[in-house]
Amino acid sequence: MHPQLTTYLLVSKIICMINKKSQIIELTLKNIKDKGFLSFSYDDLAKELGVTKASIHYHFEKKGDLGIAVCNSIEEGLEKAFSEVKQASIKPLDKPLAFISNRILYINKNDMCPISALQADYNYLPASMQKKIQKLSQMEIDFLTELLFEAKKEGYLEGYHDNLEELAILLIASTKGGLQYKRILGDEFFTKLWEQFTDFLK
């Protein structure tokens, strides 16, 4: 075989592997949002991808490995949303809620926030995942807090002083709770919540 062909085959194999890996990660994320980490199975993924369980195990030997990969993917999404909103040409006061609604955009009608789903399963996840989930949970708070501080620096949020982290906590906690209730009681629940958010931020 020509050495060039060998190289080509090797490269395309690696690219395919990367694609398959990220396919699996994406699909896992979807499953987590639907049923949680403990409740989805390698067989669920295999069926949706049209392959066997063993094939998934080739890419992610243990379920925990796949869990870590998904957490990393969530982390990237979080950072991307943060930097996009930070650089957006909108009023600084609108950025905190833009960040939240950016994140919510990817949660479908009957799905959970994936971070909430991971938090729910927390007690029975491997320590490596628990650590990652801690980090993700804190990151969301920190990003939102920073956006609130930037708004404050620009002269908004006069009613608030050193308590912007507290406001971030209120916004995140009620968003997460609200998303859960929305699945059960319908969209109005979240709408009524969001209206109050816009009142806080003016």
Next chain:
Amino acid sequence: MHPQLTTYLLVSKIICMINKKSQIIELTLKNIKDKGFLSFSYDDLAKELGVTKASIHYHFEKKGDLGIAVCNSIEEGLEKAFSEVKQASIKPLDKPLAFISNRILYINKNDMCPISALQADYNYLPASMQKKIQKLSQMEIDFLTELLFEAKKEGYLEGYHDNLEELAILLIASTKGGLQYKRILGDEFFTKLWEQFTDFLK
């Protein structure tokens, strides 16, 4: 055998059955708070009670039956907390948060709110349970809303008008979200949330 003795044995058998049933329900509630409805097993209960799985199946043939029984138990607790707080001799303005803290009292350090746990598993629960969970979710809102209205009637909450249900939704949603974060990030998270609640209600 004396007829009296027969009666005695029958009665004590029934009482024992009732006790065993409520024992199972209590233990199930504990398990739901720890791992969620889908993740606990009859074997978990059996081991903790020192009996076999088959024995639990005698009392609750299907897992869904047990789920309904637990939901009913939660509903009773909810109604009890509501009527206790309603009749308590404390300021009407303190009653809404008294209701919430009354409910939180029974959630241990690394546990979830059982309603939140059931909400997380919602998509994969039997329809009978989904209906019950809807009812429980709405009940909490309604009870809290009513306590807020009573406070308003007594002259408190001047800043609020027809939006007391919205306030209830904010309080419930952030409480639920906050309890989840508390398990991951520690008690301070919830403390910082609670401080804001007391600011809202004055």
Next chain:
DNA sequence: GTCTATATCAAGATAGAC
């Protein structure tokens, strides 16, 4: 009412062929 035993099914994971 509780037990033993068992049926059935699904889950995570691995071995080895192609």
Next chain:
DNA sequence: GTCTATCTTGATATAGAC
């Protein structure tokens, strides 16, 4: 990289003896 086959374990559930 994917497959078949298999192992092991655990889950829901039922049958029938005591």
